[in-house]
Amino acid sequence: MIGVAQIQDPGWLGLIASAALMLLLMGTALGFGINMIKEGAIATARATVQLLVVGMILGWIFAREHWWAICLILGAMTCIAGFTAGRKINKVLKRTGPVITLVLAAVTGLTLIYVTQLGVGVRGFDAQYFIPLGGIILGNAMTAAVLATTRFAEDLKEQHDKVEAALALGASPAQATSGLTRKAFTAAVTPVVNAMMIVGIVKLPGVMTGTLLGGVEPLIAAKYQLVVMFMLVFGDGMTALAVLTIIRKRAFTKAWQPRL
Numbered sequence: 572m573i574g575v576a577q578i579q580d581p582g583w584l585g586l587i588a589s590a591a592l593m594l595l596l597m598g599t600a601l602g603f604g605i606n607m608i609k610e611g612a613i614a615t616a617r618a619t620v621q622l623l624v625v626g627m628i629l630g631w632i633f634a635r636e637h638w639w640a641i642c643l644i645l646g647a648m649t650c651i652a653g654f655t656a657g658r659k660i661n662k663v664l665k666r667t668g669p670v671i672t673l674v675l676a677a678v679t680g681l682t683l684i685y686v687t688q689l690g691v692g693v694r695g696f697d698a699q700y701f702i703p704l705g706g707i708i709l710g711n712a713m714t715a716a717v718l719a720t721t722r723f724a725e726d727l728k729e730q731h732d733k734v735e736a737a738l739a740l741g742a743s744p745a746q747a748t749s750g751l752t753r754k755a756f757t758a759a760v761t762p763v764v765n766a767m768m769i770v771g772i773v774k775l776p777g778v779m780t781g782t783l784l785g786g787v788e789p790l791i792a793a794k795y796q797l798v799v800m801f802m803l804v805f806g807d808g809m810t811a812l813a814v815l816t817i818i819r820k821r822a823f824t825k826a827w828q829p830r831l
Contacts, residue, residue: 590615629702638696645683645705649676652713660720660818667821671716674813679708682806690798707778707799708806715759715807716814723748723755723818727829734829744823752815759811763803770800 581589597611632640653675657668683705687693693700727734727748737747745752770776771793775783779796783789823829 590619629698632698632702636696636698641696641698641701644702645679646676648706648709649679652709656713656716659717667720667818670817671814674716674810674817675709675712678712678806678810678813679705682708682802682809686798686802690802691795704799704802708802711763711803712806712810714762715810718762719755719759719811719815720818722758723751723815724822726751726754727822731829738827744819744827748819748822752819755815756808756811760804760808763800763807767800767804770796776800 593611593615597608600607628644632644650672653672654668656671656675660667660671683701686704687697687700691700730751734747734751738744766776771779776796776799778799779792782792782795787795
């Protein structure tokens with residue numbers, strides 16, 4: 572556990588003052604003829620309720636450090652991420668949600684254990700590390716899965732004739748779609764790779780900013796951010812590869828005919 576300075580509590584008045592920025596934005600947009608009142612109000616309400624409830628739950632877990640509670644909340648987060656990704660992916664390939672959930676669970680578990688035990692040096696289950704890092708991995712891996720799948724499906728539809736021509740010449744589905752797979756993988760990992768290119772120069776990412784606000788020394792904060800960046804590119808890449816392998820098999824019949 573790293574000793575840090577006591578972070579300033581914004582309090583309820585500070586929270587209300589910050590929420591007023593949303594009202595200011597909605598009012599200004601309305602002045603330009605853009606009505607975002609409904610969307611803004613719903614987003615504000617949902618974010619407020621969700622984060623405050625999560626904050627109370629995490630406060631209870633952090634105070635007790637029960638391993639089963641840590642696993643329970645990570646499992647719930649994984650199911651929600653899998654359902655969210657599956658709902659988007661099902662638009663291009665049906666009944667994919669459960670498979671995506673399993674992939675997210677496997678990649679997140681592998682990455683989280685490796686990073687906490689070897690990257691950070693945590694011993695055992697520590698909610699302070701497992702839950703925040705697990706959430707970061709899940710969120711990014713979910714996005715990578717959706718990007719990889721949708722890009723692969725879209726390209727497969729557009730290049731349907733080329734793929735079928737390759738299949739007719741004796742190529743396997745893996746060989747016929749190797750170019751599509753590379754493009755889909757690139758699309759999935761490009762956001763995190765681009766973020767690595769500009770990190771520390773154009774912006775300070777969330778983990779580094781959060782640790783700095785918590786009173787951690789800047790060099791230590793930079794190390795933590797690097798750990799997170801390497802963790803994310805691994806998690807995103809492995810998720811994309813696993814999902815693309817599964818999707819590619821499900822995108823063709825046993826007779827090597829495209830389903831999409």
